[in-house]
Amino acid sequence: MSYEIVGITVLWLFLYGYVIVASIDFGAGFFAYYAKVTKRDHIINQIISRYLSPVWEVTNVFLVFFFVGIVGFFPSTAYYYGSALLVPASFAIILLAIRGSFYAFENYGSKQSNVYMFLYGATGLLIPASLSVALTVSEGGFIKEENGVVSLKYLELFTSPLAWSIVGLAITAILFISASFLTYYASRANDKPALNLVRRWSLFWATPTIIMALTTMIFLGQHNQRHFDNMLDLWWVFGLSMGFFLIAMGLLYIGRNYGTAFIAIMLQFFFAFFGYGAAQYPYLLDPYIHIESSVTNESMGLALIIVFIGGLLMLIPSLILLMRLFLFNADYAKGKK
């Protein structure tokens, strides 16, 4: 396989990792606030904070990994996306900063204030909204390059139904993924009242997620015919995604095997995410960044891949250790340790 394909696959994998772990985190923020407003926080907030406290820094690194990696593998992404996304990405940084400091100031510092709980919940929805702009922009038509100056067409972006449906999909998917994970975590902790609550949320958010996914498909077809046609050619990938979604729904509905249900949801998004990404080939930014012509030189590509493999050999055992200690340790989940 050529460097550019290895490179983009690796990066896409990390972005997928970020989508999953960050969704759990962002959604949990929203649910924590919602539970507080509806006076049910005593039921679930213990579960949420016990899971999130040890892993939040790890979540952030997935994102950093992606944007550092993509500049390494495809340097011209820095030029185009960097120039165009100054404003939306700066907003994302600010929101991430507010959220990141929430953990520090609230969890370690003092008791929970309403303002901070609100910010924590709100940033959980606003960060994905601002980050999703990058995906919208990649479809083309939102950037102009004049006299060597790259800029974003704000009016087109804000009036684009595609942009808004991607935002909607991002938010509904986050709530769905997060609720399903919390369902699994509550069942691990053997916490019945919390389980009932989050399972209902998970079943509820499934429908809007699928509706938004279909809506996005329709608007994508109107905006970028090439991408849309490629997706139709990969129909079986999206079919698999749908299949796993149905399995997950079945299990959640019957009320058993929540772990398997969550894995099915992860696979559902895995196939959808990779189908979407593969259909965008050969562009990283339609039509400015073509994957083959924008890839970095061979020696850098090779060096990055070697480092990546070495890094994974170090990280995977560490991540497994982290998960065994916190995530899959039933005593910890129950709050005994």
Place this chain on the structure above:
Amino acid sequence: MEFDTVTISRLITAMTLTFHIIFATLGVGVPLFISLAEFIGIKKKDKHYELLAKRWARGFVITVAIGVVTGTAIGLQLSLVWPNFMQMAGNVIALPLFMEVFAFFFEAIFLGIYLYTWDRFKGKYTHWLISLPVVIGAGMSAVFITTVNSFMNSPDGFTITNGEFVAVNPIEAMLNPSSPTRIAHVLGGSYLTVAAILATIAAIALLRKKGAADYHKKALKMTVISMLVFSILTAVAGDTSAKYLAEHQTEKLAAAEWLFETEENADLILFGWLNENNEVVGELRIPGFLSFLAHGDFMSEVTGLEVTPEDERPPLVIHYLFDLMVSIGFFLIGISFLYLVLSKFKRWNVHNKFMLWMLALSGPLAMLAVEFGWIFAELGRQPWIVRGYMTVSEAATSSPYILHMFFLFLALYIVLGTLFVITLRKLFKDNPVELELEKHYPELEKGDKK
């Protein structure tokens, strides 16, 4: 309002880095001292050290959080504010940037484990062992990022043909000529600064006489010894760094030392100012010493600023930054040495008011030295972003919204800084050492009062 995007781009990056470097320095250094304290605690079976490690770790969590968010900010800002630079960097120096993320990932995972597993392992050393990947990960992050900054000063490992990068050697770019000395200086400086800050905390606690004196005295002894060791190492690394400048980046040294003409047996100029004829007045002069520092020989020739074209010379103000950094460095060596001498003689009270005040000043001064050092390093490279290849004005974004972003980030840092101070104060005020000692280690209380 008239403004040019290049200036604002520089200001926004300067602001982010000035803020971030505080937390980055703490992030690199504090894990070493937590690990050291826990180790001594186990070795000596002394609960005071265990508590030291725990309390430092608790404060560290807050600094790490801000380090993470400001680090994410600068990571993204590099592409947002300097898109042309990052396009070039992506081609040549992406490797250490990529490795830095791995190092941080590694550190973050083990930090999470370390913080939440104080009492979960049977063997005492098991928990301590978890601190090692944190120390190493933090140190390696600094190493990798410093190589990127070194590359900007002494680019290497590629050639340009028709505007394309050819013969790129990522390892050579990473281990460029200035990397080794700068890595040593940055690492040493971070450990020194953190030792000084932890000493400041202990010294202030002793000055306020709120109790738990034994605890604070142990903290002070441990951190001041570290200060002496690391201040000497940092000075040596700084000296080799200056020798590198004299050899390879003459305009930076010449501007820092106000050496306008190439000279043999050049004098070292300390402070002073320039009059309207650009002559140095009011300075302290050490004859021949610049030649000695630059090449190890009082008679050697030091290259002056005149060999550099006028529009490629760094601003002369860096002279003050350099002198201030070095002065603080010598103050730290002196004060930690004095402390050790005094502590060897039982007759003198090493914890007298003067000593404690001086040590209390060490931390803030050391952090200032870090800031001066970095501003010196960055201004001293002007007008280049990658020396000899790309200037900062060629690298900057052309977005008209950069000024708005400047104020947005200014507001963010003000809020973060304020919350940081409030949270730390709360964290330690609500749970003072005396109280925690009494609660968790009642057996120590008696020994403490005698």
